[in-house]
Amino acid sequence: MTHSIQVKDLTLNFGAMSVLKNMNIDVAEGEFIVLLGPSGCGKSTLLNCLAGLLDITDGEIWIKGKNVTWAEPSDRGIGMVFQSxxxxxxxxxxxxxxxxxxxxKMPKAEIDKRVARAAEILQIEPLLDRKPAALSGGQRQRVAIGRALVRDVDVFLFDEPLSNLDAKLRSELRVEIKRLHSRLNNTMVYVTHDQIEALTLADRIAVMRGGIIQQLAAPQEIYNRPSNLFVAGFIGSPSMNFLHGATVDGGAAFQFAGSKISLAGYEGGAILERSKAILGLRPEHLHIQDHAEPGLTIPAEVEIDEPMGADSLVWLEAEGGLQMSVRVPVERRMASGTKVHLKVDISKASIFDTGTEQRV
Amino acid sequence: MADATVNGPHANAAVSPRGAKPTRRLSGRNIMIYGTLAVVCLYYLLPLWVMVMTSLKGMPEVRLGNIFAPPLEMTFQPWVKAWAEACTGLNCDGLSRGFWNSVRITVPSVIVSIFVASVNGYALINWRFKGSEVFFTILIFGSFIPYQVMLYPMVVMLRELGLYGSLTGLVLVHTIFGMPILTLLFRNYFASMPEELFKAARVDGAGFWRIYFHIMLPMSLPIFVVALILQVTGIWNDFLFGVVFISKAENYPMTVQLNNIVNSVQGVKEYNVNMAATMLTGLVPLIIYFISGKLFVRGIAAGAVKG
Incomplete structure (x- = not known):
C-alpha cells in the first residue's frame, strides 16, 4: 500500500489560538477519506492546509512521496472543489x-483534449459555452468538479461540495461523486458535516472535534464501535441512547436505575468494575417486547411514535425519566402510555468510561 | 353550497380590479410634493440660468443689469474669448492653456492613483502579510489629517526631489493624497468578493498579477467607475494644490487660471466672459457624471455592503 497523502504532526495556530493540534493522517492511494465534524472543528482548515491555501505552524505534509509543506497550491498535484x-x-x-x-502554459491542443474529456465524464458538453450565471446549482457544481478533473491530478479535495444544493440534487450528486471515484480511482479527501454523506462515500472517516481527530476508521467501525462518547453521539440519527450507571459484579453487569443488564457478549476490552460508566445503545439495537427478561431488558413507557416511511421511531421514557428512542418496523404502531420492556443487544452496545469518555 | 364553491373563483375575478392601479394625480399630497420639488429645482437652477444667459450677451447688454432676461442679441463671442483670448498675466491664449494643463495633470494622476490603490486594496485583503492591518490603519489615518498640515512638508519634499513647480510633482501629490480613501474603497470592495474564488484561482496556479488582471479586475468594474469619478472630479476641481505646487503661471491648471481671469483687477469686468469661462471649467466633471451616473450609484452601494 503506497501513501498518497501523509500528514505528520501538523499543527496550526492562529495567534494564540490552536486550531489544529498535532495531527497525523496517512491516506492510501485511491482512498476516499471524509473529514467529518461539527462547524468549527477544523475540518475545512485542515483541507485548506492540504491544499496549501493556509501556511501551517508546524509539521509536514507529503503528497505522492513529495514533501509539499511549503509548495504552492498549484504545485501539489491537487484539485479542489469548493462549497460555493x-x-x-x-x-x-x-x-x-x-x-x-x-x-x-499547456499547448492548446492538449487543453482542448482535457476539457473535452472532463466534459464528457461529467456530461456538461452542451454547457461549455455558457457563463456560470446561466447554470443551475447542480450544473455549477459539476463544472467545479470538472475544473479539478482537467488538472489530471492524483488528489481531489472537496470542501463541503454539496451543502449549497437541495436535498434531491444532493443525493444525486453524491452518487455521482462515488461513481467518479470508482471510475478515476483518485485519492479523495472530502469535508462535510453531513454524516449521511460521510457514511455513504467514505472508505474511512475522520471524525474531528476541536482540531483533534477523534477517530479515523471505516464507516461501519465508527458506527458500531465509536471510540469515544463524542463520536458515538455525533454519528447516527437519532443519536445513540446513553444510559448513565455503573458496571458491577467485576464488570459482568451494568447497573442502571433499578435494572441490572448482563454484559455477556460485549465486544470490546476488559470492562472492570467502574462506579460511573455509560452504556450506549443505538435505536436499532433495542427491541420492544411486552415481557421482562431478567438481565436483558429495561422497563419503559411509550410516549410517542413517529412513522418515518421505511421504519418507525418510538420515543420512550425509561426509569429515572431517561428519554430513549427505538427503531421498529413501520407496521408496529405503539399506543402512548403502553408499558413495555426493551431488550438490549449487548454485542452491538458500547460502554464508555464516564471520566475519560473513552470506549471500554 | 356546491354551486357556490364552483362559482367562487369567477365571482372573485369579477370583483378583483383589472389593469393598472388607478391613481389620483392631483391629490393634495401630490401638489405639496411636486410644488416643493419645483421650488427647490428653481432655486438651484436659477444661478445656472443667469450664467448661461449672461454668457450669451454682449457687454453693452450685460451693463443693462437685467441678469434674468434672455439675450436680445445672442453672441458666442464671450465663449470664444474665454477659451482662446482671455488674458492671465502675460499669456493671452485663454483657458485653453489651463484646460490642457489640467488634462495633463488629471489623466496621469487618475490612472496611477487608481491602479496603485486597487492593487493595494487587493493585496491588503487577499495577500495578507505580517503587519498588513497596521499598514492599513496607518494609511486610513492619512485621510483624517487636514491637507493644510501637509502642505509645507510636501513642498519641501518636492523641492528636494527636484519636482517642485512641475506638472509631474503635482501628479505625484494628487496620487499620494488620493491613496487613503481609494485604498479603503477598493479594499472593502474586494473584501465583499467570495474568498473561495481567490482560492480556486490559486489552486489553478494563477499568481498575484494573473489573479488581479483575470479574476479581480473583470469583476470590479463598478468600483473602478466610482474611483474614476471621485478622482476626476476631485483632481479637476482642485485649486489649492494647483496654486501651491505650481510655480509658473503657464503651468497653472484650469481652476487656477479661471480664478486669475475672474479675479483680475485691471480693466473692465467682463461678466459674460467670466460666466463662459466658469462653465467651461465645470464641463468636464459634469460630463463624467452624466456618462457614468448609473454605474456610480451601483458601485457605491456594492462597496458599502461589507467593511
Missing part, C-alpha cells in the same frame, strides 16, 4: 475549465 463552486463569473464554462491549464 467558486466559478469565475466572467468566463464561460470552457474558460473556467481551461484557466488552470493556461496558467500552466
Amino acid at each position: 463552486y467558486a466559478l469565475y463569473p466572467q468566463m464561460t464554462v470552457r474558460g473556467n475549465l481551461s484557466f488552470g491549464l493556461k496558467n500552466a
Whole structure:
C-alpha cells in the first residue's frame, strides 16, 4: 500500500489560538477519506492546509512521496472543489475549465483534449459555452468538479461540495461523486458535516472535534464501535441512547436505575468494575417486547411514535425519566402510555468510561 | 353550497380590479410634493440660468443689469474669448492653456492613483502579510489629517526631489493624497468578493498579477467607475494644490487660471466672459457624471455592503 497523502504532526495556530493540534493522517492511494465534524472543528482548515491555501505552524505534509509543506497550491498535484463552486463569473464554462491549464502554459491542443474529456465524464458538453450565471446549482457544481478533473491530478479535495444544493440534487450528486471515484480511482479527501454523506462515500472517516481527530476508521467501525462518547453521539440519527450507571459484579453487569443488564457478549476490552460508566445503545439495537427478561431488558413507557416511511421511531421514557428512542418496523404502531420492556443487544452496545469518555 | 364553491373563483375575478392601479394625480399630497420639488429645482437652477444667459450677451447688454432676461442679441463671442483670448498675466491664449494643463495633470494622476490603490486594496485583503492591518490603519489615518498640515512638508519634499513647480510633482501629490480613501474603497470592495474564488484561482496556479488582471479586475468594474469619478472630479476641481505646487503661471491648471481671469483687477469686468469661462471649467466633471451616473450609484452601494 503506497501513501498518497501523509500528514505528520501538523499543527496550526492562529495567534494564540490552536486550531489544529498535532495531527497525523496517512491516506492510501485511491482512498476516499471524509473529514467529518461539527462547524468549527477544523475540518475545512485542515483541507485548506492540504491544499496549501493556509501556511501551517508546524509539521509536514507529503503528497505522492513529495514533501509539499511549503509548495504552492498549484504545485501539489491537487484539485479542489469548493462549497460555493467558486466559478469565475466572467468566463464561460470552457474558460473556467481551461484557466488552470493556461496558467500552466499547456499547448492548446492538449487543453482542448482535457476539457473535452472532463466534459464528457461529467456530461456538461452542451454547457461549455455558457457563463456560470446561466447554470443551475447542480450544473455549477459539476463544472467545479470538472475544473479539478482537467488538472489530471492524483488528489481531489472537496470542501463541503454539496451543502449549497437541495436535498434531491444532493443525493444525486453524491452518487455521482462515488461513481467518479470508482471510475478515476483518485485519492479523495472530502469535508462535510453531513454524516449521511460521510457514511455513504467514505472508505474511512475522520471524525474531528476541536482540531483533534477523534477517530479515523471505516464507516461501519465508527458506527458500531465509536471510540469515544463524542463520536458515538455525533454519528447516527437519532443519536445513540446513553444510559448513565455503573458496571458491577467485576464488570459482568451494568447497573442502571433499578435494572441490572448482563454484559455477556460485549465486544470490546476488559470492562472492570467502574462506579460511573455509560452504556450506549443505538435505536436499532433495542427491541420492544411486552415481557421482562431478567438481565436483558429495561422497563419503559411509550410516549410517542413517529412513522418515518421505511421504519418507525418510538420515543420512550425509561426509569429515572431517561428519554430513549427505538427503531421498529413501520407496521408496529405503539399506543402512548403502553408499558413495555426493551431488550438490549449487548454485542452491538458500547460502554464508555464516564471520566475519560473513552470506549471500554 | 356546491354551486357556490364552483362559482367562487369567477365571482372573485369579477370583483378583483383589472389593469393598472388607478391613481389620483392631483391629490393634495401630490401638489405639496411636486410644488416643493419645483421650488427647490428653481432655486438651484436659477444661478445656472443667469450664467448661461449672461454668457450669451454682449457687454453693452450685460451693463443693462437685467441678469434674468434672455439675450436680445445672442453672441458666442464671450465663449470664444474665454477659451482662446482671455488674458492671465502675460499669456493671452485663454483657458485653453489651463484646460490642457489640467488634462495633463488629471489623466496621469487618475490612472496611477487608481491602479496603485486597487492593487493595494487587493493585496491588503487577499495577500495578507505580517503587519498588513497596521499598514492599513496607518494609511486610513492619512485621510483624517487636514491637507493644510501637509502642505509645507510636501513642498519641501518636492523641492528636494527636484519636482517642485512641475506638472509631474503635482501628479505625484494628487496620487499620494488620493491613496487613503481609494485604498479603503477598493479594499472593502474586494473584501465583499467570495474568498473561495481567490482560492480556486490559486489552486489553478494563477499568481498575484494573473489573479488581479483575470479574476479581480473583470469583476470590479463598478468600483473602478466610482474611483474614476471621485478622482476626476476631485483632481479637476482642485485649486489649492494647483496654486501651491505650481510655480509658473503657464503651468497653472484650469481652476487656477479661471480664478486669475475672474479675479483680475485691471480693466473692465467682463461678466459674460467670466460666466463662459466658469462653465467651461465645470464641463468636464459634469460630463463624467452624466456618462457614468448609473454605474456610480451601483458601485457605491456594492462597496458599502461589507467593511
